[in-house]
Amino acid sequence: MPKVKYYAVRVGRRPGVYMTWAEAEKQRLSDRSWQVSGYPGAVYKALPHYHAAKGWAMLNQPSDPVAVRMSLTRKPSKPLVTDADLDNDDFTIPRSRGKVASPSGHPPPVIKVESDDRRGSASQVEMNEPTLSSQQQEILKRVLDGENYFFTGSAGTGKSVLLRAIINAFQERDREERMGTMQQGWVDVLDWKNGAGKRKGQGEVKRWKLGVTASTGMAGVNIGGTTVHSWAGIGLGDLPAQKLYENILRNSVTAKRWRTTGALVIDEISMIDATLFDKLESIARKVRRDDRPFGGLQLIISGDFFQLPPVAKGTSTFRFAFEADSWSRVFPRSNMSSLTRVFRQKEDAFVKILEGMRRGQIAPENVQVLRGLNRQVQYPKGIEPVGLYPLKSEVAAINEARLSALKTPLQEFRSWDVGGLNSSGIMLNQQQATDCLNRNTIWPEELPLKIGALVMLVTNTGDGVLVNGSTGIVVDFLTISEAAEHGISPPACSFGAAPDPKIAWPVVEFVPAKYASGRQPKKVIVPMMTVDVLNASGQAEATRMQIPLILAWALTIHKSQGQTIERVKVDLNKIFVEGQTYVAISRAVSLENLEIRNFRADKIMAHPRVVQWAQPLEQEQKDEEEWDELMANVDLDFGTAAAVG
Numbered sequence: 183m184p185k186v187k188y189y190a191v192r193v194g195r196r197p198g199v200y201m202t203w204a205e206a207e208k209q210r211l212s213d214r215s216w217q218v219s220g221y222p223g224a225v226y227k228a229l230p231h232y233h234a235a236k237g238w239a240m241l242n243q244p245s246d247p248v249a250v251r252m253s254l255t256r257k258p259s260k261p262l263v264t265d266a267d268l269d270n271d272d273f274t275i276p277r278s279r280g281k282v283a284s285p286s287g288h289p290p291p292v293i294k295v296e297s298d299d300r301r302g303s304a305s306q307v308e309m310n311e312p313t314l315s316s317q318q319q320e321i322l323k324r325v326l327d328g329e330n331y332f333f334t335g336s337a338g339t340g341k342s343v344l345l346r347a348i349i350n351a352f353q354e355r356d357r358e359e360r361m362g363t364m365q366q367g368w369v370d371v372l373d374w375k376n377g378a379g380k381r382k383g384q385g386e387v388k389r390w391k392l393g394v395t396a397s398t399g400m401a402g403v404n405i406g407g408t409t410v411h412s413w414a415g416i417g418l419g420d421l422p423a424q425k426l427y428e429n430i431l432r433n434s435v436t437a438k439r440w441r442t443t444g445a446l447v448i449d450e451i452s453m454i455d456a457t458l459f460d461k462l463e464s465i466a467r468k469v470r471r472d473d474r475p476f477g478g479l480q481l482i483i484s485g486d487f488f489q490l491p492p493v494a495k496g497t498s499t500f501r502f503a504f505e506a507d508s509w510s511r512v513f514p515r516s517n518m519s520s521l522t523r524v525f526r527q528k529e530d531a532f533v534k535i536l537e538g539m540r541r542g543q544i545a546p547e548n549v550q551v552l553r554g555l556n557r558q559v560q561y562p563k564g565i566e567p568v569g570l571y572p573l574k575s576e577v578a579a580i581n582e583a584r585l586s587a588l589k590t591p592l593q594e595f596r597s598w599d600v601g602g603l604n605s606s607g608i609m610l611n612q613q614q615a616t617d618c619l620n621r622n623t624i625w626p627e628e629l630p631l632k633i634g635a636l637v638m639l640v641t642n643t644g645d646g647v648l649v650n651g652s653t654g655i656v657v658d659f660l661t662i663s664e665a666a667e668h669g670i671s672p673p674a675c676s677f678g679a680a681p682d683p684k685i686a687w688p689v690v691e692f693v694p695a696k697y698a699s700g701r702q703p704k705k706v707i708v709p710m711m712t713v714d715v716l717n718a719s720g721q722a723e724a725t726r727m728q729i730p731l732i733l734a735w736a737l738t739i740h741k742s743q744g745q746t747i748e749r750v751k752v753d754l755n756k757i758f759v760e761g762q763t764y765v766a767i768s769r770a771v772s773l774e775n776l777e778i779r780n781f782r783a784d785k786i787m788a789h790p791r792v793v794q795w796a797q798p799l800e801q802e803q804k805d806e807e808e809w810d811e812l813m814a815n816v817d818l819d820f821g822t823a824a825a826v827g
């Protein structure tokens with residue numbers, strides 16, 4: 183008997199599970215619409231079990247309702263369920279066939295995943311994560327118990343690692359819950375579809391349905407989410423709260439999202455203004471018709487107020503989110519804590535300097551240390567440090583000048599951009615997709631490269647060695663097969679992808695990580711991969727296919743936020759806002775690999791209101807930790823003590 187196969191399509195015209203390859207490949211022969219063949223960025227796989235295929239197809243599609251896509255009792259002869267057939271949870275994206283953003287250059291690849299869930303997408307969760315510390319685990323537990331929680335901490339204390347663990351845990355539970363619903367069979371599915379009782383889903387809160395958001399588009403992409411503005415359906419958020427509320431009610435998709443979401447993540451909270459925070463809080467209570475703070479929506483917030491502040495429009499009078507009227511109602515003191523162990527830097531002296539700098543203080547002896555970093559570090563193999571600057575214009579000029587100074591031939595790679603539906607259900611045209619991608623990701627629309635160019639990787643590879651922020655030098659341009667002949671392979675995240683075999687992709691020699699074992703430079707070929715900007719339903723609003731590299735002689739401090747960079751050069755000359763110096767210098771992993779130009783103690787600025795607000799919180803926590811440590815070392819064996827006495 184021939185083996186049965188199920189064809190799972192994760193990214194294609196209509197994601198789902200199909201019984202035959204013909205169905206999976208082409209959706210409707212009549213109108214020649216493509217399913218995966220010719221669909222840019224299609225991701226699909228054949229599996230022997232239906233459940234496995236279903237689970238695989240829906241990975242990274244958190245808003246796809248498994249229940250409506252699944253029949254346990256019928257063996258369908260056509261696609262089991264397609265998005266268009268059914269009343270979806272939010273909505274799904276009939277992704278366009280993908281006119282490409284670039285008329286020239288190479289054709290978009292079809293990405294075929296043959297192995298496990300590894301696709302070169304920046305929106306994916308980093309694999310090979312470190313084991314959580316006890317402090318991180320404790321917060322994870324409290325969050326999974328349903329508490330509102332705000333966790334902060336200095337740069338490099340593992341806030342992002344913890345946040346990714348939280349998101350993973352929610353998504354896993356959400357998946358299990360959906361599978362549970364699925365086990366109830368087809369009749370239930372029909373009930374659900376017909377909107378019977380509470381299953382209609384307009385008001386029922388789903389415990390593990392998580393909104394993944396951040397204050398900025400780039401921070402959102404980094405955690406596989408969207409902006410909080412987009413998730414909330416409030417545009418720029420400038421209108422009065424009542425007006426925003428009325429607008430939300432007019433959009434059933436957005437209103438339903440507000441009502442059914444169990445928990446909301448907001449990352450990089452330091453860049454959210456108090457007025458916006460209060461507006462969101464009051465909208466939540468009204469839309470969810472629930473008087474509890476945020477209408478009972480669990481809030482999980484991460485960020486460091488000592489880093490970049492909200493962007494103030496016109497005036498510099500902004501208030502931090504912790505100054506919002508509703509903040510203390512949402513986060514009582516016992517629901518806020520600071521991660522205290524710094525993982526990024528290993529030298530105590532550097533950690534201490536950074537701690538002072540975070541608060542805008544620098545001890546006289548450390549001023550000397552920092553002044554001493556005004557020198558050129560000679561690195562073996564000539565891989566230079568990344569220069570961090572506050573202004574975009576400065577960064578562009580430096581990269582352009584350095585690239586044109588190289589005498590090697592220029593190779594230009596243009597992205598292929600594909601539009602999907604935005605959070606309001608509107609299909610993005612090509613230009614809109616390109617604009618959206620330029621606004622929300624660091625992946626470049628145009629990437630000019632030459633042999634000798636200093637580049638930075640802008641995605642996580644999943645091998646735990648090459649990460650977002652790894653830097654290196656372009657040493658060659660080779661096709662995949664030529665590279666293989668030299669023993670050079672693509673990074674783990676592009677495993678299974680099928681980049682155009684005729685194109686010569688850049689080969690990059692990456693800097694060995696300072697604290698990595700072995701410390702060998704790593705030479706890899708970096709082909710085209712994909713990055714998604716997600717809409718509020720967790721589906722791709724725009725997809726870019728591009729080589730995940732940027733020129734790295736210079737980078738804005740803003741874009742460096744969240745990254746770990748091996749070799750750093752910081753120019754403090756044009757620093758203009760509190761937190762900028764701290765963000766820039768805290769990207770470095772060691773003093774040895776850090777250069778500071780134009781050091782001035784007055785450029786180390788912390789916002790006085792942040793200092794004042796954080797002081798009691800951090801002091802209280804320090805006292806508690808010292809107490810715990812003391813108690814752990816006290817000999818409480820009184821019987822023995824008495825006997826000895």
Ligand SMILES: Nc1ncnc2c1ncn2[C@@H]1O[C@H](COP(=O)(O)OP(=O)(O)OP(=O)(O)O)[C@@H](O)[C@H]1O
Nearest residue numbers: 312313314315337338339340341342343525526744
């Ligand atoms: N529990 C842990 N064990 C070992 N390493 C860890 C742990 N948590 C985080 N790290 C490592 O520390 C580094 C910084 O982590 P992460 O980016 O999460 O910090 P962060 O607090 O978000 O920093 P920033 O505020 O600068 O964005 C990363 O290299 C990460 O892998």
